[in-house]
Amino acid sequence: MSDAQELAALLAQLPDAELAGVVGAATEGRAGLAALHAVARSLADTLGHAPDVIDVTPDTLPVAGYSQSETVGGSGQVGAGPVAPGIPVPPAGIPTAPSIGGYSSAGVPTFESVRDKVEQRYGTSQGMGELDRQTPVGRSVEEQWEARAEAARERLDQIRKSMQGNDSE
Structure with missing residues (x-):
């Protein structure tokens, strides 16, 4: 089972x-x-x-050689406050896996799950860009960009030629 x-x-x-x-x-x-x-x-x-x-967390078991009365309280003094509860432990009989759903048993995302999410989002954005370029609107935007870039290059060439003409005089 x-x-x-x-x-x-x-x-x-x-x-x-x-x-x-x-x-x-x-x-x-x-x-x-x-x-x-x-x-x-x-x-x-x-x-x-x-x-x-x-509350499915059992009480924290005392560790050998560590007295409960020697705990550091909220004021930073030994024995000054209540003992903080330990890490939640599932009750006996309920199986636990080290990383279910991309999270560790402490609830921290695993490296693999974060990497997979980043790769998925990157792939999605790349695919969206490709789809955008294939639509008529996307193509017209690209054509407008290329036309502006070409016009800018031509204007820069004109400015350079006029500057060279002024230098020779």
């Missing part, structure tokens, strides 16, 4: 209200999934379960 199938099996075990909440939390801040997010949130509201934040 693949990771996606295992994840789907785990999600299928959730009650409807919790599943709507999970879908709403997973689509938070994703522009491409805004419609799905809105539907999940409204469904969660309808089912009576609309959590503001779904």
Whole structure:
């Protein structure tokens, strides 16, 4: 069974209200999934379960040899404030991949995904330029540009000839 199938099996075990909440939390801040997010949130509201934040992060485990009371607080003094939560870790049983969708497990875009996006945008702009040049309007703009460039060259030649004529006198 693949990771996606295992994840789907785990999600299928959730009650409807919790599943709507999970879908709403997973689509938070994703522009491409805004419609799905809105539907999940409204469904969660309808089912009576609309959590503001779904906490799926277990407490940070203490590291051996590192006392929780020795943490540096907001004022910069040891033991002066609350301990900051650790990096979110998915709960046991939910498979994670190192880079799903071009992002690392910490949510940072991978080099390959950024390179692919840049190459795709560059290719799109090159193709748009080619298509623009093939249209009648695009051809007339190119012809106008070439005519202006030729006129500028001719005028520059005239100026140079007149300057040479003045120098010889």
